[in-house]
Amino acid sequence: MKAAIILFVIAAAGLQAQSTGATMIRQYQLEREGKALRLAMKTVPRPTAQAGQVLVRVRAVSLNQRDLLVMAGQYGAGGGGDMDGKVPLSDGAGEVIAVGTGVNRFKVGDRVAGIFFTQWIDGKRTPQVAPSARGGGGVDGMLSEVLAAHQDTLVRIPDHLTYEEAATLPCAGVTAYRALFVDGRLQRGEFVLLEGTGGVSMFGLQFAAAAGARPIITSSSDEKLQQARKLGAFGTVNYRTNPEWQREVRKLTNNAGVDHVLEVGGRDTLPRALEALGFEGHLAIIGGLSGFGGEIAPGRLMTSGASVTGIYVGSRADFEAMNKFITEHKIRPVVDRVFPFEEAAKAYDFMDNGSYVGKIVVKL
Numbered sequence: 229m230k231a232a233i234i235l236f237v238i239a240a241a242g243l244q245a246q247s248t249g250a251t252m253i254r255q256y257q258l259e260r261e262g263k264a265l266r267l268a269m270k271t272v273p274r275p276t277a278q279a280g281q282v283l284v285r286v287r288a289v290s291l292n293q294r295d296l297l298v299m300a301g302q303y304g305a306g307g308g309g310d311m312d313g314k315v316p317l318s319d320g321a322g323e324v325i326a327v328g329t330g331v332n333r334f335k336v337g338d339r340v341a342g343i344f345f346t347q348w349i350d351g352k353r354t355p356q357v358a359p360s361a362r363g364g365g366g367v368d369g370m371l372s373e374v375l376a377a378h379q380d381t382l383v384r385i386p387d388h389l390t391y392e393e394a395a396t397l398p399c400a401g402v403t404a405y406r407a408l409f410v411d412g413r414l415q416r417g418e419f420v421l422l423e424g425t426g427g428v429s430m431f432g433l434q435f436a437a438a439a440g441a442r443p444i445i446t447s448s449s450d451e452k453l454q455q456a457r458k459l460g461a462f463g464t465v466n467y468r469t470n471p472e473w474q475r476e477v478r479k480l481t482n483n484a485g486v487d488h489v490l491e492v493g494g495r496d497t498l499p500r501a502l503e504a505l506g507f508e509g510h511l512a513i514i515g516g517l518s519g520f521g522g523e524i525a526p527g528r529l530m531t532s533g534a535s536v537t538g539i540y541v542g543s544r545a546d547f548e549a550m551n552k553f554i555t556e557h558k559i560r561p562v563v564d565r566v567f568p569f570e571e572a573a574k575a576y577d578f579m580d581n582g583s584y585v586g587k588i589v590v591k592l
Contacts, residue, residue, distance in 0.1 A: 250274060255372030256572055260312045264301045267316070267573050275376040277328035282379055284340060287391035288566075289320040289370045291579050291588045292399045292427065295363065299576065303364050310366040318344050318363035320370025321385055321394035322592075333379040339391070342370055343544045344398045346381040350545040358540070362398075371572065373592055383547050386555045396561040396587040397550070399541055400427030405550040406542035407490050407512035408435055416440035418487035419462070421477055421504055423497055425452045428514055430562045430586040432490045433459055438557040441488075444480055446473055452585055459562070474500035481506065490514055508533045562586025 253274045258265040277283040295318075297303040298311055321341040324334050334340060345353075346367070347360035363369025385394035408414040420436040422429040422445040429445060436443040437460025444463040445456045453464035463480035467473040478485055485506025491498060492514045505511055513536060529536065553559075564584040567575040569592045579588050 253373040255315055257313055258311045258316050265299050265311060274374055277326045277376055279329045280331060280378050281328040281376045282324050282331055282334050283326035284322045284375050284377060285325045286320050286322040286370055286372060286375060286592050288395035288592060289317045289590050290396045291575055296580055298364050314366060315368040315372050316363050317369040317371040318361060319395055319398040321391045331379050339385050340382040341385050341394050341398055342377060343381050343383060343547055344541040348543040349380060350543050383544060386551050388558060392563055392566055392589045392591060393561045395589055401431045402542040402547050402550055403514055403539055404428050404431035404435055406546050407539045410546060411512060411537045412488050412510045414439055414441055419444060419481050420488040421486040422490050423493045425456060425585045427587045428490060428492055433461060434559050438559060444477055455585060474504040477504040485509060505534050511536045512539045514539045563589050566591050
């Protein structure tokens with residue numbers, strides 16, 4: 229997917245709609261273009277906080293691979309077509325500028341981020357969770373100067389983070405945290421395999437290192453691997469110069485195999501990830517950058533005692549637990565590039581070319 233076409237439908241007054249008191253705001257919406265969608269900047273009335281809601285002045289948003297699928301009309305069972313006329317991007321952070329009646333979780337001035345699933349507060353996921361994902365499946369996202377959100381769908385962000393850093397947390401951060409600590413029950417000294425240097429993998433690297441585990445990360449770029457070592461990687465493997473990279477990973481563990489895998493690669497990486505996994509290991513299936521698919525041999529899991537878990541972000545409780553961990557260890561998310569609001573389409577293109585480390589952010 230190349231340059232997303234921006235349709236500027238902006239009145240002169242809309243260009244000035246920067247203050248919290250403005251009656252009009254700018255936001256991006258998705259518009260249908262054949263089977264795919266495109267970005268269109270709109271000027272719309274500023275929302276008001278209804279009962280139980282807060283008004284948030286969004287300061288930054290970040291992109292995920294999911295957002296490319298939405299734009300291409302390939303997200304979810306119904307594709308991305310149901311996002312026609314909706315606001316994209318699930319991840320964002322900002323400042324509370326107004327509260328509605330009955331709000332008791334936040335006050336004006338609080339710094340907050342939106343949770344990914346608006347219907348997953350705590351406990352096990354239910355059938356109502358998946359359709360509530362922001363920025364997909366017909367639910368408005370965060371790429372708007374101001375939004376009204378129910379107080380239950382927001383969390384406070386760590387004090388030491390900028391809005392740009394905090395905007396990276398809702399999807400990739402919570403996904404890595406849940407995979408390692410909730411489902412994986414990560415322990416000090418355990419080996420963690422991370423594939424590539426995208427958002428989930430870089431959060432996994434930082435979280436694992438902070439917890440005293442031993443993260444091993446793969447990439448096709450020695451420069452990116454060098455950056456990963458500075459962030460605490462125990463070992464690195466260039467999968468381009470080592471096509472059978474799982475063997476190099478096992479060597480780094482004295483052939484014991486890793487205890488955890490954050491599997492984001494999909495069809496092309498899954499077989500090798502399973503070979504790298506040790507006895508009683510945990511493999512978290514998170515993404516499919518090379519396409520979803522690949523076989524998991526039941527016999528191998530039975531004889532090794534390994535387990536496989538499907539991870540699709542996490543709950544508000546997971547987000548809040550992660551924020552405590554981030555605060556305790558003073559972790560700062562890796563932000564590769566920050567684009568201005570007017571250049572949101574360039575942020576999509578930059579993600580599409582795959583040359584980044586960590587996260588891509590749009591500043592509002």
